[in-house]
Amino acid sequence: MNSSMLAVPLVLQIFIALFSSNPGVAANSKLFREYIGAEGKGVTFSDVPINQEVDFHFILSFAIDYTNSSSHPSSTNGDFRVYWDRENLSASHVSSIKTRHPNVKVAMSLGGDTINDKHVFFSPKTINSWVRNAFHSLTEISKQYHLDGIDIDYEHFHADPDTFAECIGQLLLFLKQNGVASFASIAPYNDDSVQPHYLALWRKYGHLIDYVNFQFYAYDNSTTISQFLQYFDEQNSNYRGGKVLVSFGTDGSGGLSPENGFFEACRRLKSDGKLHGIFVWSADDSKKDGFHYEKSSQTLLAK
Template identity: 30%
Template sequence: MSVNGSIFREYIGSKPDPEIDGFPEHIINKQITKFDFILGYATDEYVEKKGQGKFRANWDVRTFSVKSIEKLKAKYPNVKVVISIGGAHSDFAFNPQDKEIWTDMAKGSLKDILLKQYKSSECECTNKSAIDGIDIHYDYIQTTEDDFVHCIGKVVDYLKSHIDGLVVSISPSKPVLSHYERLYLANTHRFHLVNYQYYHEIVKSREAFENLHKNLIDTFTVQKVLAGFSTDQNFKDNIPLEVFLEACDHLLKTASLAGIFVSEAQDSIVYHPSDFYVEKKSQQLLTGSDD
């Protein structure tokens, strides 16, 4: 099977420094079929490191408001906005105090974010959010695979049944890959995209990158896997940018890559050799243009 790579996603909002004054519209390539901004993160409340299922928006809700989202999407029809659930820090590990209580609380608190805090102002219907999707993004998981599958599966199923048109993605990385594989295989029809964090691994050549990608699409399918690059300096030695871009270019030319994502905008502002360099180069690869 093959795929026409046409998706670009950008994480934004989880780091306060340097400040971002709204969505960086100048990085949006209008030739991209699907461009998603992913707000990070909707984070849980913890008591003695145990999650309670009480989620709140951890990004600046004044900067990334309903009004700003709807204005952005009206201007750029190819853009959608997604919220990411979980977190990239060990302080926000998946570790429910009680899996059934957590699941019930998570359903309610996430629904409130989507349908109260981000209720669409352009539609009178009760099930329409200004947010287009959710992204399951736990870099740390401290429970069994069975509990992860049970809790996340129930929450995703509930939100999809209560919110119109919700697109759902997962964001695995190597340390927790087995949890996400089990989650995906139990819910293949519920997950539209897989943002794999390639930057968590040491990948020094195009061949190594492509071998990793082949293993991933064997599980998650070629239509769903997006290749991820991080502009965070903590990951700079894992995958050289030239290797990432060369590998993505080759995978796109062989119809083996659905898209690319970058994490994240706050780091990309100060990325060398220029701000948002990776975002711009990645979209050029996806569109086959120099724009």
């Protein structure tokens, strides 16, 4: 430390040290994430190729705060139950894949689109009661399945954005404070009924959210490389300071597909230091093609 720094108050020295590196310069990441278990197609963790040189997150889909009635599922106000493929993605399977691959972590995603072909709504009775129920039920699931993280993927709402922000924000705070979740992500997409809820959450509780799994496959399937990069910049601005991951679907959904330039777009983002990671929806759909694009994604990230 030089003599000029000695005259600077300690608090200011810490501030300078924290911000001496340029915070505006993004960093590439070797993070690969894949949703798994939502469609009951018998896919297992060991089916999916895992490159040892990437950070790999499986995201179990889904835990849902709904009853398991096949005819009339209804909201349970934060009392979550496991709806992923429990036979092929059991607690013992989670422990096994993490033991065999030290670079693997496993999270669970909350909500999703539908249950028994009916929309899953975020529908709390009160903020306090929902948070209390959610914390207790998710803690039990996390302990049972040896999970590391949490993902938020509600897509339909019976609550305003501020209520959503408070419920999810407080939940993330308690899960992290109590060591139930070591990381958290959200999965918004560009829709006027969806985006405002996640932006409200980001504005107040963004410091608790480690990754933004933005559903770029929700854009039109005619998306070009230049449009994709524009969409990325828009969402990077919306979730300023966050790690916005790029994505594609293997279920025939839209966006920029691997066949039409997704990896070229990733290479451009990587050259600009903006490739924070890649995620895929979903392993269930990729199994039939041998996970070809998962392999390519991880190779690109590992280079």
